[in-house]
Amino acid sequence: MSSQANFTHAEAAEQFIADEPRTDWHDDTLWFVREKRDKAAHSLPEWEQLRQWASDIKYHGLSNMHQLLVDFEKNAIANGIQVHWAVDGKEHNEIIYKIIQDNQVQRIVKSKSMLTEECHLNEFLTEKGVEIVDTDLGERIVQFRKETPSHIVLPAIHLKKQDVSETFHEHLGTEKGNNDPQYLTEAARGHLRDKFIASELAITGVNFAVAETGGFVVCTNEGNADMGAHAAKIHIACMGFEKIIPKAEHLGVFLRLLARSATGQPITTYSSHFSKPRAGQQMHIVIVDNGRSRQLGRESFRNSLKCIRCAACFNTCPVYRRSGGHSYHTAVAGPIGSILNPNLDMQANKDLPFASTLCGSCSNVCPVKINIHEQLYLWRQEITKEGMAAKGKTFAMWGMSEVLAHPAIYRMAGKMGRWVVKHLPFLTNNGMNPWFKQREMPEAPKESFRDWYLNNKQK
Amino acid sequence: MSARETILAGIMANQPLSQKLPVVRVNEMIQYEDLVSQFKIILEAIGGACLEVKDHEELDTILQELIKEKQVVLNAINPSQTLVRQLQTDSLESLASIDMAIINGSLAVAESGAVWVSEEQMILRILPFITEQLVLVVDRKNMVSNMGQAYQQIDFSEIGFGAFIAGPSKTADIEQSLVIGAHGPKKSMVILVG
Numbered sequence: 001m002s003s004q005a006n007f008t009h010a011e012a013a014e015q016f017i018a019d020e021p022r023t024d025w026h027d028d029t030l031w032f033v034r035e036k037r038d039k040a041a042h043s044l045p046e047w048e049q050l051r052q053w054a055s056d057i058k059y060h061g062l063s064n065m066h067q068l069l070v071d072f073e074k075n076a077i078a079n080g081i082q083v084h085w086a087v088d089g090k091e092h093n094e095i096i097y098k099i100i101q102d103n104q105v106q107r108i109v110k111s112k113s114m115l116t117e118e119c120h121l122n123e124f125l126t127e128k129g130v131e132i133v134d135t136d137l138g139e140r141i142v143q144f145r146k147e148t149p150s151h152i153v154l155p156a157i158h159l160k161k162q163d164v165s166e167t168f169h170e171h172l173g174t175e176k177g178n179n180d181p182q183y184l185t186e187a188a189r190g191h192l193r194d195k196f197i198a199s200e201l202a203i204t205g206v207n208f209a210v211a212e213t214g215g216f217v218v219c220t221n222e223g224n225a226d227m228g229a230h231a232a233k234i235h236i237a238c239m240g241f242e243k244i245i246p247k248a249e250h251l252g253v254f255l256r257l258l259a260r261s262a263t264g265q266p267i268t269t270y271s272s273h274f275s276k277p278r279a280g281q282q283m284h285i286v287i288v289d290n291g292r293s294r295q296l297g298r299e300s301f302r303n304s305l306k307c308i309r310c311a312a313c314f315n316t317c318p319v320y321r322r323s324g325g326h327s328y329h330t331a332v333a334g335p336i337g338s339i340l341n342p343n344l345d346m347q348a349n350k351d352l353p354f355a356s357t358l359c360g361s362c363s364n365v366c367p368v369k370i371n372i373h374e375q376l377y378l379w380r381q382e383i384t385k386e387g388m389a390a391k392g393k394t395f396a397m398w399g400m401s402e403v404l405a406h407p408a409i410y411r412m413a414g415k416m417g418r419w420v421v422k423h424l425p426f427l428t429n430n431g432m433n434p435w436f437k438q439r440e441m442p443e444a445p446k447e448s449f450r451d452w453y454l455n456n457k458q459k
Numbered sequence: 460m461s462a463r464e465t466i467l468a469g470i471m472a473n474q475p476l477s478q479k480l481p482v483v484r485v486n487e488m489i490q491y492e493d494l495v496s497q498f499k500i501i502l503e504a505i506g507g508a509c510l511e512v513k514d515h516e517e518l519d520t521i522l523q524e525l526i527k528e529k530q531v532v533l534n535a536i537n538p539s540q541t542l543v544r545q546l547q548t549d550s551l552e553s554l555a556s557i558d559m560a561i562i563n564g565s566l567a568v569a570e571s572g573a574v575w576v577s578e579e580q581m582i583l584r585i586l587p588f589i590t591e592q593l594v595l596v597v598d599r600k601n602m603v604s605n606m607g608q609a610y611q612q613i614d615f616s617e618i619g620f621g622a623f624i625a626g627p628s629k630t631a632d633i634e635q636s637l638v639i640g641a642h643g644p645k646k647s648m649v650i651l652v653g
Binding site: 032044049056057059060070136141159161164182192197210213215268273277287299 | 462
């Protein structure tokens with residue numbers, strides 16, 4: 001499903017960084033999470049081996065996806081779970097709506113599921129007049145504010161406690177100006193407990209689905225997925241098909257990597273393994289494609305489907321940390337989102353692969369060893385080939401390739417550049433030059449490296 | 460074509476040549492000599508508490524102590540125990556009033572502070588999540604170093620639901636400030652017996 005954004009990443013990022021103290025806070029906070037991840041990773045001598053196993057298990061899964069899904073379906077049905085298939089986001093939403101209608105339920109809770117964000121389930125159900133309550137604290141905050149999550153693990157990381165306090169004052173009647181996170185969380189706990197107890201239907205995501213058992217695992221720290229799923233008489237779990245892993249024993253690799261990579265915790269508080277509905281309960285699984293089978297066929301990009309949604313690449317990314325999740329105008333932001341979203345809609349997301357320095361930090365922290373920065377680079381080439389790159393970029397690249405292909409022109413251009421920066425600084429230090437925004441231009445060196453080398457070689 | 464057939468046909472056409480499944484060598488995963496102290500360190504670091512008792516007699520004494528001044532306690536270890544005020548119904552409203560649930564766990568994992576609890580041990584699936592305080596009781600000899608070993612001991616063919624539970628429920632969704640007690644228990648304790 002295409003995003004409706006009418007701005008590019010660069011334009012939105014410019015707005016984001018206009019508030020410098022907040023940008024610094026965002027940057028520092030996510031870097032702190034990255035440091036916690038490092039500490040957790042370094043506590044295990046076998047960390048690199050785990051990453052390799054995880055990457056290889058996932059590749060095995062991609063290369064046997066057809067069989068694993070057929071096995072999973074068979075075992076899930078034998079367990080008493082109803083299995084549904086959705087080609088795209090629209091079908092996914094319609095399946096859920098039909099279950100709601102068939103059972104005539106009104107009170108619905110939902111724990112965190114990036115897939116339902118990708119499919120725009122909330123908007124779809126709201127239009128049908130169905131209210132859905134997000135129960136993850138961060139997601140409830142952004143839902144009250146009519147925003148979307150800005151981070152797949154930390155949905156409200158773009159907000160400060162004053163913002164949350166104002167939102168809760170408006171919607172939950174908390175004391176005005178009381179910014180204490182403990183107090184605010186307590187208020188949300190009380191509010192959402194009532195919702196859990198009253199709920200008739202619970203929607204959750206899926207972290208891992210196991211072909212061998214026909215069961216699935218949902219991980220949370222808050223316990224909201226469990227409160228919803230065990231209270232309601234209907235549980236719907238939604239998954240992209242790439243969540244499949246072959247065997248339960250492989251959870252012993254993935255659960256060791258997931259929380260350590262995400263937040264630096266050894267494991268999430270709850271890792272809940274659902275295999276069968278409880279007595280009297282309906283359990284449904286919706287398996288969604290939405291472009292994934294197409295991505296599976298793209299040799300350069302299929303490894304992006306290994307992603308386990310830990311967001312380590314977000315937290316380490318110098319561009320994400322300083323531009324905020326909403327700048328990416330998609331459900332999954334950050335480096336991984338920038339290689340997933342062009343597959344969903346290249347035209348709408350053509351700016352995203354350029355929202356990177358290609359420093360490679362994302363690939364270095366990825367627990368399933370996705371070559372994220374290389375794929376970003378490859379997407380840029382695809383987008384330029386399709387004639388979708390920003391005009392200025394195409395022109396600059398053409399100019400650059402001409403200059404670089406002709407050494408004499410290159411040397412001349414260098415000389416001119418140094419002379420201009422030194423004698424006519426206003427030509428570069430102005431708003432027309434995108435590199436001058438938020439930056440000081442460097443002082444021009446007296447001579448090029450080539451000249452310096454030729455001079456010193458003679459000495 | 461149905462959605463199922465469309466998706467599976469698309470996958471069949473696009474999936475790469477099969478690559479072998481790697482052998483995960485659990486014996487290459489971290490091993491701790493002192494499982495109890497490692498477990499304690501991790502559990503305390505994630506906001507939980509750990510007690511050791513030498514036998515079931517001492518366990519009973521400790522539990523008596525813990526349930527003092529609690530209004531509603533659900534003892535899933537020994538539901539017939541008289542010292543416990545039982546719930547009148549298992550409606551969600553009354554479950555939400557539980558002050559403390561005492562539940563057996565079958566396995567404790569030193570590397571993560573997690574305890575595996577199966578559906579049979581919970582009695583009700585929602586019990587370990589809805590209670591205000593959670594006490595998990597694990598036999599000391601059922602401890603393993605890492606999650607790899609833990610999965611070798613769980614038989615999924617028999618299980619409808621089960622969970623690894625590591626410490627109390629928590630959130631840091633407001634400015635990354637850690638708050639213990641999100642939707643689940645505000646306190647969580649593991650008692651190791653033996």
